[in-house]
Amino acid sequence: xxxxxxxxxxxxxxxxxxxxxxxEAIALLGGPxxxxxxxxxxxxxxxxxxxEALCARxxxxxxxxxxxxxxxxxxxxxxxxxxxxxxxxxxxxDAALRNTVIEILQALPAEVAPHMERLLDHPDSDVRIFAxxxxxxxxxxxxxxWLIAVVSADRHPNVVATALDLLGEVGTEAAIPALSRIxxxxxxxxxxxxxxxxxxxxxxxxx
Amino acid sequence: xxxxxIIDDASTVRLYHRSLxxxxxxxxxxxxxxxxxxxxxxxxxYDLFVVDVNMPKxxxxxxxxxxxxxxxxxxxxxxxxxTEAEEKDRQRAFAAGANFYLVKPTKPNExxxxxxxxxxxxx
Numbered sequence: 568x569x570x571x572x573x574x575x576x577x578x579x580x581x582x583x584x585x586x587x588x589x590x591e592a593i594a595l596l597g598g599p600x601x602x603x604x605x606x607x608x609x610x611x612x613x614x615x616x617x618x619e620a621l622c623a624r625x626x627x628x629x630x631x632x633x634x635x636x637x638x639x640x641x642x643x644x645x646x647x648x649x650x651x652x653x654x655x656x657x658x659x660x661d662a663a664l665r666n667t668v669i670e671i672l673q674a675l676p677a678e679v680a681p682h683m684e685r686l687l688d689h690p691d692s693d694v695r696i697f698a699x700x701x702x703x704x705x706x707x708x709x710x711x712x713w714l715i716a717v718v719s720a721d722r723h724p725n726v727v728a729t730a731l732d733l734l735g736e737v738g739t740e741a742a743i744p745a746l747s748r749i750x751x752x753x754x755x756x757x758x759x760x761x762x763x764x765x766x767x768x769x770x771x772x773x774x
Numbered sequence: 775x776x777x778x779x780i781i782d783d784a785s786t787v788r789l790y791h792r793s794l795x796x797x798x799x800x801x802x803x804x805x806x807x808x809x810x811x812x813x814x815x816x817x818x819x820y821d822l823f824v825v826d827v828n829m830p831k832x833x834x835x836x837x838x839x840x841x842x843x844x845x846x847x848x849x850x851x852x853x854x855x856x857t858e859a860e861e862k863d864r865q866r867a868f869a870a871g872a873n874f875y876l877v878k879p880t881k882p883n884e885x886x887x888x889x890x891x892x893x894x895x896x897x
Contacts, residue, residue, distance in 0.1 A: 662833040670830075696828075696857065724879050725857040732786040758879035761793075762786045 593620045596637075601630040608636040613643035622652035631663075638667050642674035650678040654686070657697045669697060673704040680707055687713060692723040699729040711738055718763075719745045724756050731759065735766035743767060776893045777801045777819065781811035781837060782826035782855070787878075791824060791855075794882050795889060808832025812840050815847050821893040823852040824885075825872070827863075838871035851892040855880060 587595065587610045595607035604624070611617040621641050628634045641649050649671070656668040672679050679701060686698035699717060702710050714737070717730040727749070734742050749763035778800050782788050792802045803820075805811040807829045815823065823841070827834040834854055841847050854872040856863060864875045874888050 662828060662835070666828075666830050666833070693857070700828075728786070728879055729784070732784045735786060756879050757882060758787075758790055761790050765786050765789060 589614055589617060593617060596620055596624045601633050604628070604630070604633045605636040608633065608640045612640035613645075614640075615644050615646040615648070618644045618646035618648040619652070622649060625653075626656075634664075634667065638671050641671050645675065645678065647678045647681075650675055650682060654682060657686070657694050658691060665697065669700050670704075672701045676705045676707040679705060680709065683709070683713055687717055687721075692726050695721065695723065695726045696729050699726065699733060703733055711741060714738065715742050715745045718742075718749060724753060724759055727753070728759060728762055731762040731766050735762075735769040738766060738770045740770065742770060746770075775799065775801045776821040777803070778822045778824060778889060778893070779803050779805060779811065779814055779820045780824045781805045781808060781829070781834070782824075783807055783829040784826070787826065787855075791880070791885060794885055795824075798886050798889070800889065800893075808834065808837030808840070811837050812844075815841055815850070816844070820847075820850055822889060823850060824889075825852055825854050827854060827856040827858065827867075835866065835870040838867070842871035853888055853892060 587607065589611065592607040592610040595603050596611070598604060608621065611621055618641065621637055621644070625634065625637045625641065628637060641653070653668045653671060656664060659665045659668070683698065683702075686701075687695055689695050689698065695717075699714070702713060711734070714730045714734045718727050718734060721727050721730070731746070731749070734746065746763045746767050750760045753759040778795055780788050780791050780802060782791070783806050788804045792804065795802050803814055805814050809832045811823070811825070812832070825834040825837055832840070834856075838852055838854070841850065841852070851873045852871060853874040853876055854867040855876045855878055856867065857878045859877045867875050874892060876884055876888060
């Protein structure tokens with residue numbers, strides 16, 4: 568028996584998303600009506616099996632409230648697929664899209680963690696900066712360790728500057744040796760010397 | 775005293791720029807993103823905006839476009855401060871409404887020279 572594709576007009580209207588099946592919601596996600604797409608996103612929130620479809624729609628969605636609804640749904644998927652599909656957007660020129668992706672990734676610490684070292688070693692310094700931005704609100708025990716690695720080894724002043732800003736907030740005494748070496752590593756960058764000193768002050772080690 | 779509004783989500787950058795500009799005699803206020811920047815820009819007169827590019831909620835380009843369309847503040851000069859050094863990034867900043875473009879990390883003398891130039895002289 569041939570499969571019959573569900574048409575958006577056959578589906579329940581927006582507002583009755585609880586009545587939608589997951590398959591119907593996925594079909595509605597591609598429909599022309601923004602309210603319907605938002606209802607579909609709400610229905611699929613937290614559904615890991617729908618991560619692929621939600622990411623595909625997120626990639627092309629131009630309606631901002633709908634994109635936000637999909638983002639919230641993706642945050643709740645707890646899916647490795649979500650992270651794999653969204654990581655390429657860290658290279659996007661669209662700042663609003665990129666910022667939304669950063670927020671989604673921040674909500675998926677366990678799924679992001681296996682990718683973090685590769686991201687922090689990415690050849691594009693912008694991607695490394697955005698990876699540090701992801702760490703800003705990532706509730707993961709390795710955040711400080713990753714930041715110390717960045718300030719110890721990364722050669723790009725703006726990547727290090729972004730990590731220093733965050734280390735000042737979340738760092739402990741474990742970061743002090745790496746912070747103490749910044750002035751020598753970046754002797755021609757007064758800002759980095761300032762930022763490392765400021766981070767040490769905030770951690771409580773003085774400077 | 776000339777007033778400058780720094781719009782940047784990085785607290786260390788705000789603190790650094792603030793300390794340099796205050797030492798030079800400017801009054802400095804801060805905002806952590808473009809939305810807060812617009813609100814503050816409308817609340818008092820600033821002689822210069824120092825604007826980061828990548829910020830959550832409203833980025834630097836959107837902030838510049840917003841202030842350029844509001845008649846109360848559309849003539850205030852703005853310096854965009856960015857990690858991007860390519861010409862296309864400079865052009866994008868100017869197209870959004872920036873008057874000057876600095877690449878991060880900023881050197882103290884660069885920032886102070888631009889601040890003096892954009893505000894019509896010393897603080």
